Amino acid sequence: xxxxxxxxxxxxxxxxxxxxxxxxxxxxxVGGSGQERLxxxxxxxxxxxxxxxxxxxxxxxxxxxxxxxxxxxxxxxxVAPIGQAGLVWPGVEAMxxxxxxxxxxxxxxxTVSTAVMEEIGAIxxxxxxxxxxxxxxRAIERDLIARAQASGFGAMIVTIDVPVQARRLRDIRNGxxxxxxxxxxxxxxxxxxxxWSVATLRHGLPYFRTxxxxxxxxxxxKESVKFLGCQFTGPMSREHFGExxxxxxxxxxxKGIQHPDDARLVVDLGADGIIVSNHGGRQLDGERATIDVLxxxxxxxxxxxxxxxxxxxxxxLDVVRGLAHGARFTFSGRSFMFAIAALGEAGGDHVxxxxxxxxxxxxxxxGCPRAADMDAAWLTAPSxxxx
Numbered sequence: 001x002x003x004x005x006x007x008x009x010x011x012x013x014x015x016x017x018x019x020x021x022x023x024x025x026x027x028x029x030v031g032g033s034g035q036e037r038l039x040x041x042x043x044x045x046x047x048x049x050x051x052x053x054x055x056x057x058x059x060x061x062x063x064x065x066x067x068x069x070x071x072x073x074x075x076x077x078x079v080a081p082i083g084q085a086g087l088v089w090p091g092v093e094a095m096x097x098x099x100x101x102x103x104x105x106x107x108x109x110x111t112v113s114t115a116v117m118e119e120i121g122a123i124x125x126x127x128x129x130x131x132x133x134x135x136x137x138r139a140i141e142r143d144l145i146a147r148a149q150a151s152g153f154g155a156m157i158v159t160i161d162v163p164v165q166a167r168r169l170r171d172i173r174n175g176x177x178x179x180x181x182x183x184x185x186x187x188x189x190x191x192x193x194x195x196w197s198v199a200t201l202r203h204g205l206p207y208f209r210t211x212x213x214x215x216x217x218x219x220x221x222k223e224s225v226k227f228l229g230c231q232f233t234g235p236m237s238r239e240h241f242g243e244x245x246x247x248x249x250x251x252x253x254x255k256g257i258q259h260p261d262d263a264r265l266v267v268d269l270g271a272d273g274i275i276v277s278n279h280g281g282r283q284l285d286g287e288r289a290t291i292d293v294l295x296x297x298x299x300x301x302x303x304x305x306x307x308x309x310x311x312x313x314x315x316x317l318d319v320v321r322g323l324a325h326g327a328r329f330t331f332s333g334r335s336f337m338f339a340i341a342a343l344g345e346a347g348g349d350h351v352x353x354x355x356x357x358x359x360x361x362x363x364x365x366x367g368c369p370r371a372a373d374m375d376a377a378w379l380t381a382p383s384x385x386x387x
Contacts, residue, residue, distance in 0.1 A: 003350050007342065010314050010335045010354060017341035021088060021196045022189035027170035029088050029337055034167065034285030042281055042312030045289030049321040050380035054367035063370045064359050068306055068329050069155055069251040069272060071126060074104030076371050077319045077355055080280075080310050080333035081131040081157070086114025089196065090203030092340045097123040099348025103356070108157060108331070111135075111144065111232060114206040121151025129155040131255070133162065133232040134240060140214050140231065145247045156248045157275065160236040161256025165229055166283050199344075238269060245270040253308070258293055260300035263307075273306040280311045280333060291325055298326030316358025320366070323374040 007013050018026055032039035066076035079100050085092045093115035100107035101124050109120045111133040120128050130148040135141050148156060170176075175183070190197045200206075208215075208228060215227060245252055253273035254266045263274055276294050278287045290311040298307050309322045310331035322330040335355075339347030359371065368374050 003343070003346070004353070007350065008354070010338060010351065013335075013338040013342040013347065013351065016343070017338040020193055021341050022186065022193045024174040024176060024186055024189055025088050025193075025196070027174055028084070028176060029082075029334060029341075031168050031170035032281035032285065033283055034169070036169075036281065036285065038278060038285050038287055038289070039281035042278070042289045042291075043314070045291045046312050046314075046318045046321055048382075049291060049324070050382070051321070051324065051366060051378050052380045053365055054378070057367040057369060059364045059367065059369050061369065062360055062363050063372070064356065064363070066329060066372055068308075071154065073106060073127075073329075075319075075352075075356060075359060076323060076329050077313070077316075077359075078106035078129075078329065078331045079108060079336045080331035081108040081110035081113075081159075082333050082337055083110040083112040084114060084206060084208070085110070085337065086203070086206035088337050089340045089344070090199045090206065091115075091345075092337065093120055094123060095340055095345045095348050096336055097128055098345075099352055100124065101127045102349065103352035105352070106154070109153075109210070111210060112208055112228065113210050115209055117144075117147055117210040118151050121148070121153050124154075125152050126154035128153050129157060129253075131157040131159055132244070133159055134234070134236060134244065135214075135231040136234055137214075137231060138243070140211075141244070142247060143214075144211075145244070149249060153250075155251040155253060155273075156244075157253045157255045158236075158241065158244055159255045159279075161258075161277065161279050161283055162233050163235040165233050166279075168282065195344075196341075238265070241266070241269050253306075255310075257297060258287060260296050263297045263301045263305075267301050267305050271305060273308060274301065275331065276307065276309045276327070278311050291321065294322065294325045294327060302326055316355050316360075317362050319355070319359060320362045320368075320371075320374055323371065324376055324379050326376070 064075045065072050079096050093113050097107045097120045106127055106129050107124050108129045108131050110131050130153040251272045254271045255275040255277050257263050257274045276290045276297050290309050294309050306328045308329040309327040313330055313332040314335050319330045339351035366378050
């Protein structure tokens with residue numbers, strides 16, 4: 001039986017992943033802020049989007065590619081950044097960077113990754129993008145930007161929706177930390193996930209490798225985590241963003257936009273792209289789903305910048321729904337993490353193939369031979385009878 005027969009969807013990978021990693025790692029990956037209503041709302045909003053197929057169209061050579069920032073990617077979906085990803089599966093950043101490069105799509109590395117920035121840049125080249133959590137210390141920021149530039153990252157994403165640290169109840173209950181605290185509960189959970197435990201022993205406990213040079217080597221783990229928490233949360237000012245714009249020589253994208261006025265502002269400040277995002281439901285539980293916000297942002301700035309979307313995307317159909325609402329590109333984070341947690345390194349290539357096959361199927365069914373042509377014309381007008 002082939003992998004595709006056993007795991008034909010992201011949902012199948014998700015079920016296997018849950019069995020293979022410790023409970024504290026699972027909660028960190030899937031959990032959200034507060035009561036986690038937004039995590040569910042993101043998915044429900046995508047599921048509500050209905051589409052109408054068109055016929056008498058030649059779909060023999062369906063083209064999934066999409067050009068953004070002067071680069072043509074094989075599919076209009078990329079791997080969203082996941083902070084502290086090595087907690088979910090050791091070495092996951094390098095695994096996904098390799099798979100994304102092979103599949104011809106972007107992979108985004110988080111500032112608070114458990115991999116070394118230079119390693120991922122060498123793997124992904126221009127297909128690797130860097131997500132910057134702007135630190136309070138501008139000297140650290142300048143060095144991070146210079147390192148990303150020297151490492152060959154193709155674009156930089158500035159995440160602005162972390163003005164304060166999130167309050168995630170699952171993590172609070174688990175006493176979440178990186179590396180994991182060695183207490184009896186975590187020991188039992190790790191023992192019940194032998195594949196994860198063996199991989200962690202081989203790879204080493206996860207740590208913030210990209211920002212490790214900025215942490216006092218005499219500080220203990222508690223002090224290090226406190227330092228990083230203070231550095232990489234805080235509000236963004238216009239002046240601060242202007243400094244980043246002047247330093248970074250390449251496409252600069254702002255992630256976390258939810259309001260048309262903010263979208264107009266960052267375009268005026270020099271942003272080349274916007275990712276409509278609510279951080280996958282991990283920051284503020286009371287926000288709207290991104291697919292509901294997306295048309296307003298597109299209407300405000302769509303002809304002046306590249307608008308993209310994340311938060312809640314799990315399938316090729318979701319990708320197409322995002323394109324139909326005006327996004328030029330989409331990102332998914334948890335989907336790709338499920339794949340590695342489920343299958344190890346083989347999961348990267350497999351989940352890329354799942355998205356490719358789903359996109360071919362959906363565009364073929366809808367009668368849209370080019371992903372770049374997908375727009376609101378394929379959307380079904382809502383009615384009171386829709387469920």
